[in-house]
Amino acid sequence: MHKLSNSTTETVAVILAAGMGTRMKSSKPKAMHPIAGLPMIRLLLNQVEKVFDRIIVVLGPHMETLADFVKPHQVVIQKHRLGTAHAALQAEAYFGKGIVTVLNADNPLIRENTLQRLIDEKKKPKTDLVLLAMECNDPKAYGRVIENNGHVIKIVETLDASDAEKKIKLCNSGVICADALYFSKWLKEIENHNAKKEYYIIDIVSLAVKEHKVVKALRASETELTGINSQSELAFAESIIQKRLRKQAMDNGVTMISPETVFMSYDTKIENDVILHPNIVFGKNVVIRSGVEIKSFSHLEGCEIKQNAIIGPYARIRPDTVVGQDAHVGNFVELKATALGDGVKANHLSYLGDSIVGKKTNIGAGTITCNYDGSRKHKTVIGDEVFVGSDAILVAPVEIGNKSLIAAGSVITDDVPDNAKAFGRARQVNKNSKVTLKN
Known part of the structure; x- marks a missing residue:
């Protein structure tokens, strides 16, 4: 106005x-x-x-x-x-x-x-x-x-x-x-x-x-x-604004290890005592709370990262995502429209989309939520203190109860009650046979 x-x-x-x-x-x-x-x-x-x-x-x-x-x-x-x-x-x-x-x-x-x-x-x-x-x-x-x-x-x-x-x-x-x-x-x-x-x-x-x-x-x-009449002049103006945004953030108590490699949006909000490693990109509508550490090669947009969480390296946080206090989101993990509870760990090679994950839950390496059926998106709800084994596939809509365990390699298509152990994989069969190696 x-x-x-x-x-x-x-x-x-x-x-x-x-x-x-x-x-x-x-x-x-x-x-x-x-x-x-x-x-x-x-x-x-x-x-x-x-x-x-x-x-x-x-x-x-x-x-x-x-x-x-x-x-x-x-x-x-x-x-x-x-x-x-x-x-x-x-x-x-x-x-x-x-x-x-x-x-x-x-x-x-x-x-x-x-x-x-x-x-x-x-x-x-x-x-x-x-x-x-x-x-x-x-x-x-x-x-x-x-x-x-x-x-x-x-x-x-x-x-x-x-x-x-x-x-x-x-x-x-x-x-x-x-x-x-x-x-x-x-x-x-x-x-x-x-x-x-x-x-x-x-x-x-x-x-x-x-x-x-x-x-x-x-x-x-x-x-x-300076005036802007060409793409090269536009890029120069971008560099000026980025310098202003970085300086403002550092003046407010943000630590940037390599400021020139951090790229911010006009509305990026970062509280004090945040540590930013080299090569980070913030899209629009990002809020970073105090004590957060964001490691290299992470890309964040449309999200809120709460106190003392650790993000990255190589993490992608997409719009409508909230990462809870003390949560860990590790390398090659992608979150979209997901709420991670406090203390959640999703450290390796996972995709969580349209999901709610309860407190202190562990998401194993390679876990994905299958949220899209070709025409509509569906919700996955995971309770508190759940252990999801590596390479689990959670086919939405599905709910995983509190303190339950999902065995590694499982494909889960039905709800899992509290305190249950779910196995959604074929039984291993070993057969005796002689294998001849030919030169």
Whole structure:
């Protein structure tokens, strides 16, 4: 939800998200490409919602999925893609009379505090327009921000820059903030005298300078303002977000033996005193409680791991799974829609799907629950303190009673009562015969 303002000056964010991102070589809108499991538009909205009173998102035609995703914010459609200024102008009827900030959906790494600094800078006396700028080690194709006595006097595109101007490392990010009335006026004055015949929002700067308005450049880091226009830039943004997520986790008391090999989702929740070994992947909706140890090459999604459990190595924990306190889930064990009770051990080469397993039960190596009959899923319920021997096959629906024993190699198709011993295998027969070995 958007922020409720305590100020008499309303703040409005306009997010330009109409681009398809042809350089992404993808059929999906650029703004829907994920970073840490979250579409980049939502990553940006999460920060913008903390600062601005209202948010307007400018989309292109036939972007219904994206329109649904940005609800409840105001959506306007740019029917013809005629440039960034033209896109912002489609939202002009909703500007109001406060401060308007135009952002790009492909700049999803901007943080709340930077946006707040931008608004605060604009509210300073005799400041008419503020843009976000970054010091780039390699400016590449970014427009250079030219200043004089702390005021921006122009922005020069790389193709038009002199040799001296090309050496300037202060670059434009495309984020602009100004009073709504000025913004509306300048957007309508922008012309399209360029090779592409498009209306570029950055031309607002030259219009403001011509009117002797005060234009300032607010610095932020290059990694925070980096744009995403290709798959390689998307991967770079992913690396930045992963570094942020890892640092936040370690600051909260998580031990990572090799942080750069741990990959997290935007919503991963890890409590203190958790130990993460190298090469672990967290998908969406994972909660790890205090004292858990997760060993290498484990993949977890949609699950909760309770206190002091041990996971892995080479474990796969799938959605709708809860692993109880002090439980052990070992190498090449897969759990799906399964609740493991406290102290359960499933240490080797097993699959448990659509299952409930009671406290202190042992699941032998190679055990599987046959939960799918070709059309429907069925439940397996295993009681407390059960010993399931190796290579057991439990054909659901089936219930295994408390403190029962399932013999190794058994195929169990019927319920087993409490304290029973179940043998579901053929009797071994030994026959005497002479075997002749031929050379």
